Every structure is written in C-alpha cells, then in structure tokens.
Amino acid sequence: MKLLLTGCTGFIGRELIPLLIKEGHSLTVISRQTKGRLNTIANDSRIKLIQMNPAESSSWDKEEIQNSLKSCEGVINLAGEPIAEKRWTTDHCKEITNSRIETTKNLIKNLRNLRKPPKVLINASAIGFYGSHAQTKFTEENIQGDDFLASLCKEWEFTAKKQTKSDSPFNRKNRNRFS
Numbered sequence: 001m002k003l004l005l006t007g008c009t010g011f012i013g014r015e016l017i018p019l020l021i022k023e024g025h026s027l028t029v030i031s032r033q034t035k036g037r038l039n040t041i042a043n044d045s046r047i048k049l050i051q052m053n054p055a056e057s058s059s060w061d062k063e064e065i066q067n068s069l070k071s072c073e074g075v076i077n078l079a080g081e082p083i084a085e086k087r088w089t090t091d092h093c094k095e096i097t098n099s100r101i102e103t104t105k106n107l108i109k110n111l112r113n114l115r116k117p118p119k120v121l122i123n124a125s126a127i128g129f130y131g132s133h134a135q136t137k138f139t140e141e142n143i144q145g146d147d148f149l150a151s152l153c154k155e156w157e158f159t160a161k162k163q164t165k166s167d168s169p170f171n172r173k174n175r176n177r178f179s
Contacts, residue, residue: 004072006030006054006103007079021046028068030054054079055102060110069110074120079103093148100156123160125153
C-alpha cells in the first residue's frame with residue numbers, strides 16, 4: 001500500500017517506519033526535519049522524504065506534496081512538536097498545539113480536495129487525554145484529564161473528528177491514543 005506519513009520521525013514513527021517497510025509498503029514521509037537529521041530515512045530508497053512544515057498551509061501548495069497526496073492509498077498522521085525535549089514555556093506550548101491542530105486541519109483539507117481520497121486515515125492522539133495519574137490504569141471509558149496535555153488531546157481529536165465528519169470521503173477513519 002502507498003502510505004503518506006506525517007510526523008513519523010519521532011518517538012512512535014521511528015518504530016513504525018521499519019515495520020511498514022518490512023510489510024512491503026511504499027512510504028512518503030513528511031517531516032519538518034532536514035534530510036541531514038534523518039539519515040536512516042533519507043538514505044532508504046523505499047522512502048520518499050518531503051521536508052516541509054505541515055502546520056503552514058502554504059506548504060501544502062507544492063506540486064511534490066500534491067502529487068504524493070493524489071497517489072497515496074492511506075495516511076498516518078502522527079505530526080507534532082515533541083513534548084519531552086523542552087520546557088513548556090507559553091511559546092513552546094503554542095508550538096506543541098499548533099503543530100498538531102494546524103497540521104491536522106491542513107492535511108484533512110487537502111485530502112478532502114482530492115478527486116479520489118485515500119482509503120484510510122489514521123490520526124494520532126495521546127494518552128495525555130486522561131491527564132497525569134501515576135497509579136491509574138486507563139481505559140476508553142475514563143474521563144478526560146484537566147491539564148495542558150488533556151486539553152490538547154481533546155482539541156486534536158475534535159479537530160480530526162470535525163474535519164472528517166458527515167460527508168467524509170474516507171472509507172475508514174481511525175483515531176488512536178498512544179503513549
């Protein structure tokens with residue numbers, strides 16, 4: 001299957017990409033990282049790398065990304081500024097939020113504009129939805145937490161759900177909470 005992946009150069013994506021390659025999938029990876037910082041991906045002939053900031057709507061106008069969108073059969077959206085690498089200043093929290101919300105909006109907007117959208121869309125979220133409780137085992141039935149990550153996850157999930165609602169062109173939509 002031809003897959004387009006966003007944000008798959010981080011914590012989860014580094015593990016996911018080798019599995020997808022092993023299964024025989026053809027990958028196009030969108031990343032804000034430069035090719036020099038992504039040696040393992042950039043040097044693999046089975047992976048096409050597109051360096052862009054998916055949170056900026058103008059990035060999606062490039063012919064290379066539009067052609068990749070038209071040819072993909074599935075999309076995995078894991079995009080987002082890492083949450084554990086810097087202090088959560090006000091500016092960094094805005095970047096963490098923007099990198100997820102705006103990327104998701106831009107991605108889905110561009111997918112909806114295709115004559116033939118991909119068959120499947122997988123959009124990430126995180127277990128941060130439940131808040132921080134060291135001794136609690138969470139299930140889907142648990143309520144949302146009340147901290148920054150919980151609010152961010154709720155907004156991210158709502159954005160993906162709202163953008164793919166009702167007249168959705170996707171055969172399958174999947175939103176996952178990862179840890």
